[in-house]
Amino acid sequence: MRKPGAPRRPAGLGTGPRDTPPLSTPPGSREPAMTVTSAIPATMRAAVLHGPEQLRIEERPVPTPGPGEVLVRVEAVGTCGSDVHYYRHGRIGDFVVRAPLVLGHEAAGTVVAAGPGVEAERIGRRVSIEPGTPCGSCAECRAGRYNLCLDMRFLATPPIDGAFCAYLAVHQDFAHEVPDSLTIEEAALLEPLSVAVWACRKARVAPGDRVLITGAGPIGLVAAQTAQAFGAREVLVTDVVPHRLALARATGATVLDVSDIPLSQAEFTPSVLLECSGVPAVSGEAIRTVGRAGRVVLIGMGGDEVPLPVSRVQHHELEVTGTFRYAHTWPTAIALVQSGAVRLDSLVSHSYGLAEAEDALAVATRDATAVKAVIHPQR
Structure with a gap:
């Protein structure tokens, strides 16, 4: 069995949408070592979780990119609800x-070294x-559903380290180049935008649809756009x-404060429900509003x-499905931001240096205006 930290060389991801990123098999036969054009330190700072609410800034070796990998100087990392949950619990x-x-998986930066074959x-x-x-x-990868790969190595998911650090080695096909028109924070937040892109694809959102989004957190806000x-x-x-409702309204969406008016009284019959709250009672109530043949x-x-x-699902022939991460979404996400159709800058409510990573994880419970805290590991 391959050790958890060992580099891999993915073979291919089967067929998928037109913007599926190719997953190359690096030749590696004529390039004996990595390519570097600037000085890279031997060690780096990293924010390391040792237990619930035990985060320490430590010095760790800078990783060496393996075959088919690039070394990225991490310049922005968004904090996700999963990071907060790991930190707390x-x-x-x-x-x-x-x-x-x-911790950390919403990352962007600059490539500073190339491993063999890159x-x-x-x-x-x-x-x-x-x-x-x-x-x-595996079968899922070859079918194009690589988000369902049973051998997935996902940043900041135990035991795989994440991006709250100064440098990160990643496979070249999953380091998506971004245009200069995107800020480094926007480049990092293409990850939560990809969740929304994948969900809208799963729901087959199309012109004319009426869409209900329950929950105006970061995912709900980008899903609305x-x-x-x-x-x-x-x-x-x-x-x-x-x-958060004000932020949703600023995107062009209609908003409803369900603490004042229950959803059942809103007289809104959606053709699509994107449930982003994660609250079981909210999900059940929202499903009851979806119209015939809705998704x-x-x-x-x-x-x-x-x-x-169940009676609503059966009598209205509703399609109910889950969604897990994303696949083949980065090119679309980049295009949406580059075109101005989606704005990610409004999500950034707080900014921190790496030494303040613990504050970034705790701000959601301390500040009612917190939406997305971004950590800058080079600061």
């Missing part, structure tokens, strides 16, 4: 932090990191936090079970 379901773990021209390019590297050879970019004629976003995509992670109104 040391686990998410079956994923338990049993050894020191570097073109030296990639050095100096700004990239957004897709945080999951699949095996490339993505649904509109996909052609939805009306998007309704629900939440109980006025500040329901469960995105938010909260409870293990959801009260499913």
Whole structure:
């Protein structure tokens, strides 16, 4: 069995949408060592979780990119709800932090070295990191569903270290080059945008759809923009936090404060439900509003079970599905931001240096206006 930290060389990801990134097999036969064009330190700082609410800044060796890998100087990392959950509780379901773990998976930076088999021209390019590297050879990968790979190595998912560090080695095919028009923070937040792109694809959002989004957290906010970019004629976003509802309204969505008016009284019959709250009771109530032949995509992670109104599902022939991460989404996400159809800068509510990583993880419980804290490891 391959050791958890060993580099892999994915073979291929089967067929998928037109913007599927090719997963190359690096030749590696004529390039004996990595290519470097600037000085790289021997060690780096990393924010390491040792247990619930035990985060320490440590010195670690800078990784050496293996065959087919690039070394990225990490310049921005978004904090995700999963990072906060690991920080507070040391686990998410079956994923338990049993050894020191570097958090963070929403990352972007600049390529500073190329491993064997990687073109030296990639050095100096700004990239957004897709945080999951699949095996490339299993049935799911070959069918194009690499997000369902059983041997996935996903950043900041135990035991795989994440990106709250100064340098990160990643497979070249999952370091997506971004145009200069994107800020480094936007490049990092292409990861949560990819969640929304994948969900809208699963829901087959199309021109004319009326879309209900429950939960105005970061995913709900980008899902609202993505649904509109996909052609939805009306998007309704629900939440109980006025500040987040205001952000949703600024995207062009209609908003509903369900602490004042229950969703059942909103007289809104969606053709698509994107459930982003992760609250089981909210999911059940929202499904009851979906119109005939509607599509329901469960995105938010909260409870293990959801009260499913089976009669509504059967009588209205609803399609109900889950969504897990994403596949083949980065080119679309980049295009949406580059075109201005989706704005990610409004999500960034707080900015920190690496030494303040603990503050970045705790700010959501301290500041009602917090939406997305971004860590800058080079600061």
